[in-house]
Amino acid sequence: DTGVSQDPRHKITKRGQNVTFRCDPISEHNRLYWYRQTLGQGPEFLTYFQNEAQLEKSRLLSDRFSAERPKGSFSTLEIQRTEQGDSAMYLCASSLEDGSTDTQYFGPGTRLTVL
Amino acid sequence: DAKTTQPNSMESNEEEPVHLPCNHSTISGTDYIHWYRQLPSQGPEYVIHGLTSNVNNRMASLAIAEDRKSSTLILHRATLRDAAVYYCILRDERAAGNKLTFGGGTRVLVKP
Numbered sequence: 001d002t003g004v005s006q007d008p009r010h011k012i013t014k015r016g017q018n019v020t021f022r023c024d025p026i027s028e029h030n031r032l033y034w035y036r037q038t039l040g041q042g043p044e045f046l047t048y049f050q051n052e053a054q055l056e057k058s059r060l061l062s063d064r065f066s067a068e069r070p071k072g073s074f075s076t077l078e079i080q081r082t083e084q085g086d087s088a089m090y091l092c093a094s095s096l097e098d099g100s101t102d103t104q105y106f107g108p109g110t111r112l113t114v115l
Numbered sequence: 116d117a118k119t120t121q122p123n124s125m126e127s128n129e130e131e132p133v134h135l136p137c138n139h140s141t142i143s144g145t146d147y148i149h150w151y152r153q154l155p156s157q158g159p160e161y162v163i164h165g166l167t168s169n170v171n172n173r174m175a176s177l178a179i180a181e182d183r184k185s186s187t188l189i190l191h192r193a194t195l196r197d198a199a200v201y202y203c204i205l206r207d208e209r210a211a212g213n214k215l216t217f218g219g220g221t222r223v224l225v226k227p
Contacts, residue, residue, distance in 0.1 A: 041219065042219055045214040
């Protein structure tokens with residue numbers, strides 16, 4: 001078990017470009033979460049998946065953002081037409097929902113800088 | 116989600132205990148108290164959680180007030196590796212998905 005991994009770790013892009021991030025959860029974890037963290041703030045929830053179904057989306061997730069989790073394994077988060085305000089750390093977490101309190105395990109994050 | 120209040124920062128000396136307070140006066144009966152911490156340049160990591168009784172694990176202890184309106188995370192012997200931002204989070208276990216709602220947390224500085 002290698003933990004949650006995210007790729008890339010860093011991404012610099014120009015305003016207006018599209019970017020895609022990948023998250024590989026801990027194997028057999030059925031829940032996957034995306035959060036965003038700006039400098040000096042705590043992480044903010046964006047969306048979560050139970051297996052392949054996207055069950056909740058935050059109002060922070062504008063129509064420029066889309067997330068997928070095909071086959072309930074890895075997930076991708078795409079941002080279209082990036083804006084400078086999208087600059088942040090994007091964190092992925094996974095957990096195993098088994099009827100008890102599920103602990104979330106976070107990846108190292110992808111730091112996005114929009115120039 | 117119920118709100119928590121934590122001091123912005125605390126300092127401690129290495130190998131001394133650290134007591135991190137958290138106020139959650141609007142906690143509901145189904146809210147669990149969770150603590151996560153975030154080391155520099157890393158994602159958050161789980162520390163401990165509890166409902167009503169005090170809890171201990173290898174990382175820390177959680178002391179919960181009898182009325183559940185406050186709690187304290189206790190690091191028994193702080194090390195330099197414990198320098199991090201510590202988040203106190205209430206989570207309603209009835210809610211589907213159980214997303215975490217982070218506040219500003221407490222930044223802990225450990226001095227050698």
